[in-house]
Amino acid sequence: MKGKLIGDILVLKQPVDNPQELLNIPGVNRAVRLGRIKGLKREPEVEILLGEGTETIHRENHCLYKLDVARIMWSKGNTTERKRMGQIVRPGETVVDLFAGIGYFTIPMAVHGQPEKIYAVEINPVAHGYLKENVHLNQVQDVVEPILGNCREVAPRNIADRVLMGYIGNTEEYLDVAMEVIKNKGIIHYHESVPDKLKYIRPAERIKEAANGFEVEILNQRIVKKYSPGVYHMVVDAQVYKK
Structure with a gap:
C-alpha cells in the first residue's frame, strides 16, 4: 500500500x-x-x-516538526536536503530563509549547526504558526526569528551570509530579493523544478541573470528528487560576490 x-x-x-x-x-x-x-x-x-x-509531530534527523497533514505539505523526498542543510551551515553565519514554511530547512540548520541568527520568513499564516511552535519545540528560539509576510516586503536586506530559497513554484521571481538580502559575499541555495534536458543549465543561468553583473560561482548542482515525469526538483548552491 x-x-x-x-x-x-x-x-x-x-x-x-x-x-x-x-x-x-x-x-x-x-x-x-x-x-x-x-x-x-x-x-x-x-x-x-x-x-x-490531523495534527501530529513528525520526527526526523533529531528534529521535531509539528504540522497538520491536511493543511501543510510534507515531502519525504526532501529528507536528504533537509539533512544537508543541517550540515552545511557554518558557525556564526546569519541565514535568511525566504520561504521557511514550518521550518523545513531552518530547524535542522538551527539544531545541528551553529548559526548566529536565522531569519525565517513565511507568507502563509498557518505555516507561520507551526514554524513558531517548531522553533520552541526544538528549543532554538535564541537563534531563529520567525517573520510573517511576503519576503519581498519583510526580509531583512544586506545581512545574510546564506540565503535559502527552498520553494518550488515561481521561485525565480524572487532571485532579485535574494541578491538584496545577501551581504557583499554569500551563498544562495536556489530550488527549481526543471525539465530533464535543462536541469543542469536553466537554474544556474537564472541565478547569473538575476545577479545583474555581480560575480557568481556555481558551487554545486544536485537533484533533490524526481518532481514529475521528465521534470526534476533541483537545488543549486551559488556563491555571489557583490563587490
Whole structure:
C-alpha cells in the first residue's frame, strides 16, 4: 500500500477497504486519505480513515516538526536536503530563509549547526504558526526569528551570509530579493523544478541573470528528487560576490 507516514499518521491517496488493518503497520495510530486539491487556499479534501485529528509531530534527523497533514505539505523526498542543510551551515553565519514554511530547512540548520541568527520568513499564516511552535519545540528560539509576510516586503536586506530559497513554484521571481538580502559575499541555495534536458543549465543561468553583473560561482548542482515525469526538483548552491 502506497502512503507516507508523517508522525503517527499514515497519509494515503487511495481508498481503503478495512482501515483497522492499517494499525498493523509499525508506527501507525491514525490514517487519512487526501483527495482533490481545491479552493484558493489549495487545501486537499480530507477523509479521516482511522483515529481522530490531523495534527501530529513528525520526527526526523533529531528534529521535531509539528504540522497538520491536511493543511501543510510534507515531502519525504526532501529528507536528504533537509539533512544537508543541517550540515552545511557554518558557525556564526546569519541565514535568511525566504520561504521557511514550518521550518523545513531552518530547524535542522538551527539544531545541528551553529548559526548566529536565522531569519525565517513565511507568507502563509498557518505555516507561520507551526514554524513558531517548531522553533520552541526544538528549543532554538535564541537563534531563529520567525517573520510573517511576503519576503519581498519583510526580509531583512544586506545581512545574510546564506540565503535559502527552498520553494518550488515561481521561485525565480524572487532571485532579485535574494541578491538584496545577501551581504557583499554569500551563498544562495536556489530550488527549481526543471525539465530533464535543462536541469543542469536553466537554474544556474537564472541565478547569473538575476545577479545583474555581480560575480557568481556555481558551487554545486544536485537533484533533490524526481518532481514529475521528465521534470526534476533541483537545488543549486551559488556563491555571489557583490563587490
